[in-house]
Amino acid sequence: MMAKHISLIAGVFALASSVLPAHARTIQVTVTGMAFSPASVTASVGDTIEWVNKDPFAHTATVKGAWEVMLPVGKSASKVIKKSGMVDYYCRFHPNMKGRITVTP
Amino acid sequence: MIKTLRMILGGTCLLVMAGLAQAADKPNDAQIAHIAYTAGVIDIDAAKQAIKTSKTKLVVDFAKDMLRDHEAVNKQALDLVKKLKVTPEDNPTSQALTKAAEAEREKLAKLQGAAFDKAYIINEVAFHKQVDDALKTVLIPSATNPELKSLLETGLKIFEGHEQHAEMVAAEMK
């Protein structure tokens, strides 16, 4: 009876952990000297990318036709990654600033 | 119309290049600071003219981006020359840049609507390209103070970014 209960609870936990991301992380990208650093990061679905703008200039992290994160001077902003695949983004104000997020499922 | 514009731009370019050539026997740091600051002021003034004249959101937004960035760079430049106790020194290159910018401003003042938008953006592409070249070939190699050199290198990235941004806006306007 007792053992059955425990295995049921364990089963529920196992189910929950297979559905929810095991441990969603926050991956930081610093924006400094007119560049994203690191320029390339790897993330899993459910992770958050946080851009920290340390430049005296406003920037954006933009994926054309998909999404845009505004990065005002001295501010941080973030985005939860929902799809796997490779994402190339750039700064709309300075298109010579480029970054990449490689998202594993 | 565009053809005439290109010709005028070509002329402007030559004028500034002549200025740069005169200063090419290595401008000193005080002159370099003056040239970089002047280039910023020119683009700030052009942006103000565009914000006042243009009715196109795409163009006004672009001009506001230019205004914000160049004010930020020039503030850094002023802080640096103060720290280094350098007094920016007027020179033929700064004078040629200013003269060309005045001619451009007068030309733009006669235009409005789509003609203004187009001329402003085309000039922004050309102006940033010209300053990129000057930074790469003359100003950065001639700068002796490492902090000034580093600020110019950041300036180059900004100007290159703006050039690409202006090209994108030009493509969207078509």
Ligand SMILES: [Cu+2]
């Ligand atoms: Cu940027």
